[in-house]
Amino acid sequence: MNKHTPDLKAEKIAGGVHSSVRHDSAHKHVAGTAVYIDDITEPAGTLHAGLGLSTVAHGILKSVDLSAVRAAPGVIDVLTHEDVPGVNDISPSYMNDDPVLANGKVEFHGQPIFCVIAETREEARRAARLAKIEYEELPADIDIWDLDVKTHRQVVTPLTLKRGDAAAALESAPRRIKGRMRLGGQDHFYLEGQVSLAVPGEDDEVLVYCSTQGPSETQHMVAHALGVPSHAVTVEVRRMGGGFGGKETQANQCAALAAIAAKKLNRAVKVRLDRDEDMAATGKRHDFAIDYDVGFDDEGRILGIDYTFALRAGFSADLSGPVGDRALFHCDNAYFFPHVHAKSAPLYTNTVSNTAFRGFGGPQGMVGAERVIDEVAFAVGKDPLDIRKLNFYDAMGVxxxxxxxxxxxxxxxxxxxxxxxxxxxxxxxxxxxxxxxxxxxxxxxxxxxxxxxxxxxxxxxTKTESNQAGALVHVYTDGSVHMNHGGTEMGQGLHLKVAQVVAEEFQIDLDRVKITATTTAKVPNTSPTAASSGADLNGMAAQDAARQIKDRLIDFAAETHQVPREQVVFLPNRVRIGNAEISFNDLVKKAYMARVQLSAAGFYKTPKIHWDRSKGRGHAFxxxxxxxxxxxxxxxxxxxxxxxxxxxxxxxxxxxxxxxxxxxxxxxxxxxxxxxxxxxxxxxxxxxxxxxxxxxxxxxxxxxxxxxxxxxxxxxxxxxxxxxxxxxxxxxxxxxxxxxxxxxxxxxxxxxxxxxxxxxxxxxxxxxxxxxxxxxxxxxxxxx
Structure with a gap:
């Protein structure tokens, strides 16, 4: 390299990948200017909702007298299950076990029975307390600790994993310990609670601003409840004030209620739960009762293990099946078990239906593994760290x-x-x-x-079809870039990371890439932002879209300048074409003049993974x-x-x-x-x-x-x-x-x-x- 040749390796764009760029909304969070659902300017005539919740854990609804509710100041309407125009169900698995509003019976304390629509939120909430409801109370199962996993009702088919002969390994092991552990649940306690704003449109259309981790699922659930095609429902979310899994399925109820009321009354309707309502009526991390039977040798090497992971599912399936599955997937943590038998038991209880939470059952499985390590360490009189290292999987390359x-x-x-x-x-x-x-x-x-x-x-x-993502990238004639993808931003910096990926592809400074709200109108059929897959999936999809446009620009430049494609090189904020250089902005403008398409939809699906639940085997991760x-x-x-x-x-x-x-x-x-x-x-x-x-x-x-x-x-x-x-x-x-x-x-x-x-x-x-x-x-x- 001579003295006139720039050191291209030393040149970098401002804010590409591997750069420590601050969160794009950090200053807005601090200043209070970041717009959340409750900050959106309300359309004229917006109405507000309040929920009427069950006061028993399990019972038949003998009578529901809402006359005082309807007569309360400011009340416009009161919704019951009879006002659901489509299907009264928001279960993510379509098992029809999770009603929008209770019908005939209630299955947990705090279950929504009706929804008050009033001029103000305060009027709606006050009116909801005036209902006169008579119940025929039924026996209720609350805790799982004393429930028999062999006979008690399970909300979904449990999973069993087995490799080798655990029973024989336990029988022949020099040492053996049985035990049980109680592991509590956890509330998401996001700073922004569950909230949705629905704005009715023409014909059967409705726009729903919702604090949701899964805009496409919320779209489908709302359409399901309204009895309309999914194309009639648009769901949009710019950011959430935290999610942690609590807005993967739990956002759907507020969204459905807001949309039903908005379409019925032809006015915008907002549903915003307060902290007490949110904690009482929405699902949480599953608590577990973990039974273990472990066989090991005198050194502390685990030879065989038998686990039962019983989890408090709540009154409906929700995501308890896959949460229990993932607990089993992580019951080994970082340890190799030569012989293992593990089963889940998602138990029905008369409590709120538990749901996704950061880790999705994986942390619960790891807790079981670490308890076993502790048991073995104390039994052989060694430091638990020594037992951990003794039982690790083989190292990469070994x-x-x-x-x-x-x-x-x-x-x-x-x-x-x-x-x-x-x-x-x-x-x-x-x-x-x-x-x-x-x-x-x-x-x-x-x-x-x-x-x-x-x-x-x-x-x-572990649901194979969820491992896909889409993205939409537009390059405008001034060289600025508009980016949209199916992931949602809940404070974790996903939008920023995906913008960095796009900037890196075009070799333009990050401030040239516009981060926009996630909406089902731009990217369809998206997976929820969960399972730690947000950057993996959406980053790849956005990269695919950017590369499509980049390839068209390369083809255009090569053809225009009569050089091989290999001689078109994107450099920081400019492009080298043969021996000449042109700014990225000028190349884009020239490409537009030549009618080169400057927009692309990207797509990505994770390779290699497959999973057969019936056999309990596959390449799950x-x-x-x-x-x-x-x-x-x-x-x-x-x-x-x-x-x-x-x-x-x-x-x-x-x-x-x-x-x-x-x-x-x-x-x-x-x-x-x-x-x-x-x-x-x-x-x-x-x-x-x-x-x-x-x-x-x-x-x-x-x-x-x-x-x-x-x-x-x-x-x-x-x-x-x-x-x-x-x-x-x-x-x-x-x-x-x-x-x-x-x-x-x-x-x-x-x-x-x-x-x-x-x-x-x-x-x-x-x-x-x-x-x-x-x-x-x-x-x-x-x-x-």
Whole structure:
């Protein structure tokens, strides 16, 4: 290279992939100018809705007197199931078990029975309280702990995974332990609650602004309830104030009610739940009862295991089937089980129908795996980290036999050994383990605990057809670019990442790419933004669209300048054609003048994946994301209160599309996982009433609950084993189970009161009360 030749490798566009660009709406979030559904200017004459909720957990509706409701000030109409013009069902699986409004019976406390439409939201909510409803109460099943998984009703067909002969392995194992764990659920507690604004159009048309993770599914559900084709319904969402899975199916009810009322009354209608209504009437993370039977040798190597994962499904199927499936897919976490038998049991209960939550059952499966590791470690008298490392899958590149999952997929990309080894060194695990032992020996009241836990998380929808995405890219004559895709933005930076992909393809600065609202009118039949697949799927679809346009521009430039296609090279904000250069904007303008198409629809479908549920085998995941966390806690043994002293995280995002966004996702995911496993306790009373239904009774982590020292690093050396978008890896769900490090650090601290001789069997959420009870139990066992 001579002195006149520019160093093209050193040139970069502003904001392409692998750049740490701040979230495109960050300044709007801080300034309060980001527009959410409730911020949209309401059309003239907009009406508001209020829900009438069941006051019993299970019962026949003997009489529903709404006369006082209809006569209340400001009330325009009251909707019941009879006002649903199409099918009174919003079940995502079309099982007809999830009504828009209850018909004849109610199956959980807080189930919507009617919907008041009034001039103001306050009038609608006040009127809803005036209903006179008589019930014939029926027996209600609330908790799953004492239900018989063999005989109790299950909302969907359960899944069984098996490989090898678990029964024989358990019988012949030198050691064997049976146990049971209670694992609580979690409320999504998104900042923006469920909300929809429906605006009626001509004929059968309706436009629905909805805080939904699945615009296409909401479109289909609304059309289903209205009895119209899907093309009559347009669903739009620019952003959500959090979703976490809680707006994958749960948004459909508000959207359907708003649309039904809007079409009936020919006026815009808004439905916005307050926090209490939202928590009472919408689904949550499933709580589990996990039974395990594990056989192992004297070294702590697991030989065989039998699991039953019973989950509280609630009154309808919703997504409980696939959530239970994914729990089984992750019951191994990062460990190889030579012989395994695992089954799910999605149990019917008279509680709200539980649903998707970040991790979608995977974290629950991992909790079961880590409990088993703890049991084995205490039984053989070793550090749990040693047992973890002993049972890991074979490392990538190692020609071994310990690399097949319970669902018969070969693990080809396992890097957990290197991640754990690096974190163990950087966090000084051995040195701190020794220091903690010395501290605990001298401290009578406060005990410290330490744990390092791994994560192996499968990436893909297990519903094969969901692994597809579309995108739409327009290049305008001034060189600016309009981008739209089927993913939704809920604070995770998806739109920004996809815009970076488009900017990278055209080699233009990021500010030339316009991020627009997700709408079913532009990209049809989209999958929900879930399963950590948002950037993987939509990034690839947008890249496909951009490359189509780019190829046309290359063809045009090559033909115009009479050079081979290979001599047309896109450089930062310009294009080299042979020995000449032209700005990107000028090339676009010339292409338009020559009638070159400057718009394209992109598409992507994930390769390789397949899954046969009836056989319990297949290539369920495209790849795995890995990570590890090391946490240290201090526990007051007189009260059970605790503090997270320090957490170190090393996480695998492949070749990160945006490091700063990914680190934010890892930090947030860890804190949310920690909250689920420690402070966030859902509690229903004997009548089926959710008593933890507001911030006053339900404790999410505060800023003061974060680790005092919080170190997060990415594995700069890793990249996706498969050709993902720029070899990056998903980062939405995989970080959440890193919170297991806190649960097991608490378990380690509790174990110290009995000299680490007894497995604490600490259930979750490990609230201070739960921790104190475990401490007292161990003290009693030690004395006994």
């Amino acid at each position: 020609e071994g036999t310990r690399n097949v999952t319970p669902y018969h997929q070969k693990v080809e990309d396992c890097i957990i050994q290197r991640i754990v080894a690096e974190l163990e060194e950087s966090a000084d695990y051995a040195g701190r383990r020794k220091a903690i032992a010395e501290f605990n020996a001298k401290s009578r009241i406060v005990k410290r605990g330490l744990a390092l836990t791994p994560v192996k998380f499968g990436i893909s929808f 495209y790849y795995y994301a890995y990570g590890a966390a090391c946490s240290e806690v201090s526990v007051d043994t007189l009260t059970g209160e605790y503090v997270v002293e320090r957490t170190d995280i090393l996480h695998d995002t492949g070749r990160s599309l945006n490091r700063i966004i990914d680190i934010g996702q890892i930090e947030g995911g860890f804190i949310q996982g920690m909250g689920w496993l420690t402070t966030e306790e859902l509690w229903w009373d004997g009548k089926g009433r959710l008593r933890t239904h507001a911030p006053s009774t339900y404790k999410i982590p505060l800023a003061s609950d974060r680790p005092k020292i919080f170190n997060v690093a990415l594995t700069d050396w890793s990249e996706a084993y498969e050709p993902t978008i720029h070899r990056s890896k998903a980062v939405g769900e995989p970080p959440l189970p890193l919170g297991l490090a806190v649960l097991h650090a608490l378990s380690d601290a509790v174990a110290s009161v009995a000299d680490h001789k007894i497995c604490p069997r600490l259930d979750a959420p490990a609230t201070p009360e739960c921790v104190l009870m475990a401490i007292e139990r161990l003290k009693a066992q030690k004395k006994g």
